[in-house]
Amino acid sequence: xxxxxxxxxxxxxxxxxxxxxxxxxxxxxxxxxxxxxxxxxxxxxxxxxxxxxxxxxxxxxxxxxxxxxxxxxxxxxxxxxxxxxxxxxxxxxxxxxxxxxxxxxxxxxxxxxxxxxxxxxxxxxxxxxxxxxxxxxxxxxxxxxxxxxxxxxxxxxxxxxxxxxxxxxxxxxxxxxxxxxxxxxxxxxxxxxxxxxxxxxxxxxxxxxxxxxxx
Amino acid sequence: xxxxxxxxxxxxxxxxxxxxxxxxxxxxxxxxxxxxxxxxxxxxxxxxxxxxxxxxxxxxxxxxxxxxxxxxxxxxxxxxxxxxxxxxxxxxxxxxxxxxxxxxxxxxxxxxxxxxxxxxxxxxxxxxxxxxxxxxxxxxxxxxxxxxxxxxxxxxxxxxxxxxxxxxxxxxxxxxxxxxxxxxxxxxxxxxxxxxxxxxxxxxxxxxxxxxxxxxxxxxxxxxxxxxxxxxxxxxxxxxxxxxxxxxxxxxxxxxxxxxxxxxxxxxxxxxxxxxxxxxxxxxxxxxxxxxxxxxxxxxxxxxxxxxxxxxxxxxxxxxxxxxxxxxxxx
Numbered sequence: 005x006x007x008x009x010x011x012x013x014x015x016x017x018x019x020x021x022x023x024x025x026x027x028x029x030x031x032x033x034x035x036x037x038x039x040x041x042x043x044x045x046x047x048x049x050x051x052x053x054x055x056x057x058x059x060x061x062x063x064x065x066x067x068x069x070x071x072x073x074x075x076x077x078x079x080x081x082x083x084x085x086x087x088x089x090x091x092x093x094x095x096x097x098x099x100x101x102x103x104x105x106x107x108x109x110x111x112x113x114x115x116x117x118x119x120x121x122x123x124x125x126x127x128x129x130x131x132x133x134x135x136x137x138x139x140x141x142x143x144x145x146x147x148x149x150x151x152x153x154x155x156x157x158x159x160x161x162x163x164x165x166x167x168x169x170x171x172x173x174x175x176x177x178x179x180x181x182x183x184x185x186x187x188x189x190x191x192x193x194x195x196x197x198x199x200x201x202x203x204x205x206x207x208x209x210x211x212x213x214x215x216x217x218x219x
Numbered sequence: 220x221x222x223x224x225x226x227x228x229x230x231x232x233x234x235x236x237x238x239x240x241x242x243x244x245x246x247x248x249x250x251x252x253x254x255x256x257x258x259x260x261x262x263x264x265x266x267x268x269x270x271x272x273x274x275x276x277x278x279x280x281x282x283x284x285x286x287x288x289x290x291x292x293x294x295x296x297x298x299x300x301x302x303x304x305x306x307x308x309x310x311x312x313x314x315x316x317x318x319x320x321x322x323x324x325x326x327x328x329x330x331x332x333x334x335x336x337x338x339x340x341x342x343x344x345x346x347x348x349x350x351x352x353x354x355x356x357x358x359x360x361x362x363x364x365x366x367x368x369x370x371x372x373x374x375x376x377x378x379x380x381x382x383x384x385x386x387x388x389x390x391x392x393x394x395x396x397x398x399x400x401x402x403x404x405x406x407x408x409x410x411x412x413x414x415x416x417x418x419x420x421x422x423x424x425x426x427x428x429x430x431x432x433x434x435x436x437x438x439x440x441x442x443x444x445x446x447x448x449x450x451x452x453x454x455x456x457x458x459x460x461x462x463x464x465x466x467x468x469x470x471x472x473x474x475x476x477x478x479x480x481x482x483x484x485x486x487x488x489x490x491x492x493x494x495x496x497x498x499x500x501x502x503x504x505x506x507x508x509x510x511x512x513x514x515x516x517x518x519x520x521x522x523x524x525x526x527x528x529x530x531x532x533x534x535x536x537x538x539x540x541x542x543x544x545x546x547x548x549x550x
Contacts, residue, residue: 035422039297039437044417048295081334085272085298086327090334129330186326187439189363190356194440 005160005217006109007118012069013057016076018212020050026208033201037188042088042201049084049092069109074100087186088202091126091139098125112160116150119167123147130185137183137195139202146171146210161217168207168214175203220419222519227416231273231295238280242545245283251307252300254280254291262314265383265392266290269321269376270305271328272297274415274518275436277546278372279321286542286549287380288321296415296518297437299327305335309344317345317389319396321375323368324352325437347389349396351375353405353526355464356433356442367435370478370526371403373514374538377547381540395537399528404465406433406457407524410447411482413438413517432456436480436517436524450487454494457525462502467529469503474510474538476526481516483523488512491523499527508538514546 005011023030027043034042053076056062063072077096080089102118103110110118123143132138149170153163178200186202188195224230232249239247246257269279270292279291290308294300309318318339322332329350336346351368379396387395409431412421415438422438425431430453433442467473477492479485492511499506507530515524528534542549 031418035418035420037439039439040415040418040422041296041298045295045298082301082303085294085301085331087299087325087330089301089327090330130326184363186364187435187437190367190435191440192358192363192442194442 006111007069007103007115007160008109009063009065009067009069009072011216012072014216015213016053016057016072018216019209020054022208022212023047023050023205030201030205033199033204036198037183037191037195038201039187041086042205045084045086045088046092046205049080049089052083053079068103068105070100070103070105072100073097073103076100087130088205091130091202094125094129095122098122112154112158112163115160116147116154116163119147119150132185135181136185137178137181137188137200137203138185139200139206141178141181141200142171142174142203142206142210145174146206161214161219164210164214164217168211171207171210175199175207178203220414220416222414222416224416227419230416231293234273235293244543245280245545248307248311252293252304253308253311254283254293255308255311256284256289260285260289260384263316264314264386265316265389266309266312266314266318267321267376267380267383267392268292268305268308268312268318269372270294270300270308271323271325272299272437274413275516277513278515279376281546282373282376282544284542284544286384286540287376287544287547296417299325299331302331302334302338305332306338309335309339309346310342313344317347319379319383319389319393320346320348321372321379321396322348322350323372324350324365325367326364345389347393349375349379349393349400351400353400353403354435355404355406355461356435369407369436370405370476370515370524371400371528373476373510373547374403374474374526374528375399377542378534378537381537381542384540399534402530402534403526403528404461405524405526406460407435407441407480407522408432408453408457409434409441409480409520409522411519411521413481413520415518430522434520434522436515438517438520450490451494454491454525455498458495458498461525461527465527465529467502467504467527472505472507472530472535473499474508474528474530474534475499475506476510476514478515478524478526479513480520480522480524481513482519482521485512488523491525495525507535
């Protein structure tokens with residue numbers, strides 16, 4: 005299985021559906037250690053992304069997965085605001101840029117490089133390190149698990165499933181951490197014991213990838 | 220949740236429609252979500268653009284007008300504006316003399332204004348950014364996102380705005396804004412949480428006799444939870460926290476802002492101000508100028524913040540300079 009335009013669109017739509025389903029939980033996590041808008045912000049962003057995909061100016065089906073993911077990122081930057089808009093927006097734009105047009109669809113290894121570019125974009129903009137209690141703490145183990153699976157010979161479905169597991173474990177593992185970036189860092193030690201909402205939404209993103217590539 | 224809204228989703232656009240209807244001296248672009256002055260200042264003039272999440276009214280739209288801001292871009296409630304919005308504001312008000320972004324130090328605000336500054340530069344607009352980070356409740360270290368921008372934003376917008384109105388060049392306006400920020404410290408105490416309309420519940424809930432000490436302006440919990448005490452004791456602690464950080468000494472003059480967080484009566488804010496003045500007098504510090512009221516709010520949160528800006532002749536002269544905005548007027 006390779007990453008073509010169809011798969012990229014399925015992934016984005018699956019993320020939008022997951023955000024729609026889980027936005028209240030994300031907002032609840034954010035209320036505990038942030039300002040209680042993470043779910044509603046992502047929901048607004050992915051509603052706008054769906055409007056683009058379903059609109060008259062939708063990315064062309066033969067435009068390539070990179071163009072579609074770049075467009076998704078641009079839309080998120082334009083519509084979400086807060087920190088999550090630029091962070092997820094830049095991530096999708098970087099993933100898109102790593103899948104340039106006119107090339108054969110990326111295989112599992114190639115898409116792994118694109119996911120790595122997404123993580124680099126997040127870290128460059130947010131200047132967050134692993135352990136800061138941010139979405140980096142979900143994306144990093146997701147990427148590690150994905151790469152390990154590919155190295156062991158796995159195709160995209162198995163690698164994506166491994167990444168989803170890694171992201172969910174990473175999100176859970178943010179609970180004992182004290183936040184050092186973002187609004188939760190204002191709480192100091194009081195941020196301990198809560199799951200980072202950005203790490204939780206990143207887990208949704210990787211679970212969506214696993215769901216659409218599985219059988 | 221009991222709020223005067225139509226729907227939680229339309230809070231910002233409905234409020235902007237109200238601003239447009241109430242203030243013919245402002246031009247409100249409802250599509251771009253940008254508030255500018257209806258009458259453009261004589262060009263060329265350095266333009267001040269600020270913005271941030273909604274829910275802090277009158278910040279920032281209420282400070283658009285002669286002597287203060289040229290444009291404001293309100294984001295969704297407690298959510299920074301998006302880069303397109305900030306860029307639209309910069310393009311609307313740049314006269315060729317450049318634009319100063321006044322940005323409160325929050326991760327999202329910093330990122331979105333940074334992206335907007337890149338886009339503005341691509342379009343040939345010269346941008347300087349003044350980062351406001353006055354909240355001493357946050358330890359400023361590599362272990363946090365840095366101090367939050369709160370009440371000092373009003374002083375930065377008033378004083379730098381006055382200098383821009385007089386035709387000062389871009390770097391001078393930005394440098395003065397940074398100087399005002401560096402001279403300012405704030406600290407806040409909340410008696411209740413704040414309810415974001417889309418969330419429907421307060422960010423935190425306090426018992427009848429509890430307060431949150433060291434809160435920000437986004438309904439996030441503060442540094443610690445304590446029992447309510449008389450205003451005199453709370454203010455003494457707030458003043459002493461700021462003075463410890465600020466190194467103000469006897470003989471200094473300050474501009475003092477006692478700011479309501481949205482749900483506290485002016486009667487109580489004046490009680491707080493009286494205590495502030497008394498505590499400062501004990502330290503030999505003179506309140507040269509004062510402001511009491513709701514200027515940087517946190518939706519319906521009850522409580523107050525105190526901002527002390529160490530004053531000098533230049534800052535006081537510009538603080539007194541004319542301003543004509545919905546929320547702050549100086550003849």
